[in-house]
Amino acid sequence: FVARPPASSTSTGARATSTQLDARKPLIAGNWKENPCTVQEAEALASEVAEATKQAGDVGVVVIPPYPFLVPVQNAASGALMIGGQNCYFEEKGAYTGAVSTAMLSSVGCTYVLCGHSERRTVFRNDDNAINRKLRAVLDHNMMPILCIGESKEEYDAGLNKAVCAIQLSKDLKGVTGEEMKRIVVAYEPVWAIGTGLTATPEIAQSVHDYIRGYLAKMYSREVADEVIIQYGGSVTPDSVDALMAMPDIDGALVGGASLDGAKFGRIINYKKA
Numbered sequence: 129f130v131a132r133p134p135a136s137s138t139s140t141g142a143r144a145t146s147t148q149l150d151a152r153k154p155l156i157a158g159n160w161k162e163n164p165c166t167v168q169e170a171e172a173l174a175s176e177v178a179e180a181t182k183q184a185g186d187v188g189v190v191v192i193p194p195y196p197f198l199v200p201v202q203n204a205a206s207g208a209l210m211i212g213g214q215n216c217y218f219e220e221k222g223a224y225t226g227a228v229s230t231a232m233l234s235s236v237g238c239t240y241v242l243c244g245h246s247e248r249r250t251v252f253r254n255d256d257n258a259i260n261r262k263l264r265a266v267l268d269h270n271m272m273p274i275l276c277i278g279e280s281k282e283e284y285d286a287g288l289n290k291a292v293c294a295i296q297l298s299k300d301l302k303g304v305t306g307e308e309m310k311r312i313v314v315a316y317e318p319v320w321a322i323g324t325g326l327t328a329t330p331e332i333a334q335s336v337h338d339y340i341r342g343y344l345a346k347m348y349s350r351e352v353a354d355e356v357i358i359q360y361g362g363s364v365t366p367d368s369v370d371a372l373m374a375m376p377d378i379d380g381a382l383v384g385g386a387s388l389d390g391a392k393f394g395r396i397i398n399y400k401k402a
């Protein structure tokens with residue numbers, strides 16, 4: 129299978145109305161991964177982040193802690209933060225030891241669920257079919273998937289970054305309608321930038337985001353594509369966030385390492401607007 133790139137994927141000039149653009153409220157998410165080690169640390173971090181949101185502008189803030197900390201984090205944040213799941217299983221319930229369903233995540237207040245994070249794709253060998261089924265389960269439980277896509281270092285070096293994104297979008301969004309697509313956040317996370325300190329330049333990230341939006345316009349429509357929030361992820365820090373967020377097709381950030389430091393994440397959610 130080879131995904132066909134959209135014919136006019138590089139144009140940002142055909143952007144739709146400002147009303148549609150306004151619908152893309154910036155969204156910053158902190159993916160805590162397998163951190164911190166104790167519930168007390170998780171609560172303290174959540175409190176610090178919740179405090180930092182008080183100065184933030186019109187930005188949605190989500191924290192995505194390990195499963196055992198979801199409820200304590202939500203309580204510690206006193207309603208200032210949304211919470212999300214790092215993963216899910218597509219079966220509703222049953223004999224699936226270790227699995228957590230979307231119904232369970234929804235029942236504890238999750239708004240978002242990560243689907244297809246590169247660490248799930250590689251370390252836990254999630255394939256596109258599983259990611260597609262998880263994404264379907266998230267939508268069916270009225271939560272919003274954050275679909276993570278992006279190329280490896282080898283693929284980047286071979287000039288395949290956009291082609292890889294196209295293939296992942298084609299497979300992971302199978303069966304998703306245009307109306308459902310408006311509820312999906314896409315996170316472009318070049319694997320070579322994750323946890324390495326090698327942030328993609330704002331120009332490189334913008335170029336891929338523009339391509340992704342163009343691809344979604346071909347899959348669905350320009351109207352749908354213009355409503356989709358596309359986050360950038362990969363070594364986002366207080367030093368890089370302002371320039372990234374100034375790009376027209378970068379609507380937010382998916383932050384790993386820097387989200388574990390309350391002061392750093394606080395600065396990221398209070399990014400300076402261009």
Ligand SMILES: O=C[C@H](O)COP(=O)(O)O
Nearest residue numbers: 159322323362363384385
């Ligand atoms: O989900 C977050 C991404 O994997 C980025 O992680 P990072 O900010 O540590 O590079």
